[in-house]
Amino acid sequence: MTDFVIQPPAQASVAVAGSDARFPIRRVFCVGRNYAAHAREFGNDPDRDPPFFFTKPADAVVPAEGTVAYPPLTGNLHHEIELVVAIGKGGADIKPEQALDFVWGYAVGVDMTRRDLQDVAKKMSRPWDWSKSFDASGPSGPLHPVASVGHPAKGRIWLAVNGETRQDGNLDELIWPVADVIAYVSQSVTLAPGDLIFTGTPAGVGELRQGDKVTAGVEGVGEIAFTVGKR
């Protein structure tokens, strides 16, 4: 056994629905823009842009239940509901036709965003990390194995705040479907078991305040509910 000079960090992981076993998280990739209406709400042309990616640390994924912490350094925390793909088998240069064979399961997640910091980063051509990669920035529900949910390609993806629907899209509106997203990521890095991919958010992103009750879901995958913590 390796002798470490400090206690090694705990393995980041996400719950598996209907099981006591957990899925270990290696890396978290996120698609920047993958629904036409969301691209348009930020003034971008959805037809022209190939997908681009950013990352979150593995331990940014926390249970989307109870209270999810309000992060420091922001006055404009935004919700982005997303379908999360869990990779169970590694590979590079994966063909879209084979890509779904690399999926272990799916979850409902929220790509929490410090929008004010992202606006500054965009304006000043700086990296997005500080706006996207903070503690608890990827609250997610349990993973559902492909064996139980298949490969959802169609179905409502939605998020409500205090009972009021804010985001309401459909998986069939994805500019780059899951198989294409996996193929793209695997052209840039070798995907490995334990990698998660947040696949992008539909239109309607907006601000979350302290005490807000967030409910969200992806049809055929599951639903989540949590409260935003103290600012």
Ligand code: MN
């Ligand atoms: Mn996002």
